[in-house]
Amino acid sequence: MSDEIRLDFQRSERVGFDEAILCARKSDAQLAAIMDRVLARGARCLMTRLEPDVFARIAPDYLERLDYDPVSRTAYLNWSPPVDIGEAQIVVVSAGSSDMPQAAEVIRTLTYLGVPTQQFIDIGVAGLWRLLERVEELKRFPVIVAVAGMDGALPSVLGGLVPGVIICLPTSTGYGVSNGGETALHAALASCAPGLAVVNIDNGYGAACAAFRALNMIRRAASANR
Structure with a gap:
């Protein structure tokens, strides 16, 4: 599994935003390994194309750190909303x-x-x-x-x-x-x-x-x- 997953934790330093995880076609084990690595670093990530049936199989230990939306099929892992973000631009x-x-x-x-x-x-x-x-x-x-x-x-x-x-x-x-x-x-x-x-x-x-x-x-x- 370690050879299958290489996360880009330096991306935000290069381009201004961090790597998102495309969940489509990833196994449950791969997604769990990715979340473990993100949480171990105290980092956060955006998970995209996370289907409701796949989300339903995620282990309960992760759920308190996930903010999931079934319409967009996205989840925030280890994310906190910013304070005072101003007006929409x-x-x-x-x-x-x-x-x-x-x-x-x-x-x-x-x-x-x-x-x-x-x-x-x-x-x-x-x-x-x-x-x-x-x-x-x-x-x-x-x-x-x-x-x-x-x-x-x-x-x-x-x-x-x-x-x-x-x-x-x-x-x-x-x-x-x-x-x-x-x-x-x-x-x-x-x-x-x-x-x-x-x-x-x-x-x-x-x-x-x-x-x-x-x-x-x-x-x-x-x-x-x-």
Whole structure:
């Protein structure tokens, strides 16, 4: 088991945030060994794609150190919420409530990283008025994560309305030719709205990390200019 697991405890020193543990396809024994190593160092970690049935098999000794959310399929190990994190500077905008699992993964990741977020749910372009009535609020956020499946139109519309950094998170939500999120992904990549950043289908963790990196650089630039 020791040769199978090599945790990167120095990652936060290099890039500003620590390693997350992708739980998918890991055995129960591997997950237990990982948690043991994290706890032995007095460290913390974010666990992603932790399915409810896998969480249900975790030994009781670990449960008091875990904060689990079944919607996002994430868990915080040995984590304490930060104090006084200030106002939200990242907003997560989801086209529909069917995109909640992916949006929740973004929010849970950013919460773990100590970044407050705001969320607008179900403001997709099929009812454009729902988005337009939020535009003035959205303009004040330096970073936006746009979560959309189906035809993936939301990020392109946002890209023509607001000035902030927009990170597109295509989701597998949709029917038929939506093709498990490929249509939304291609729409984001082919968008006529310039300057959009795009992550892979359903990759809420990746979208959150991109948003966190962008916000860190914005904060650093603002601090340097004071």
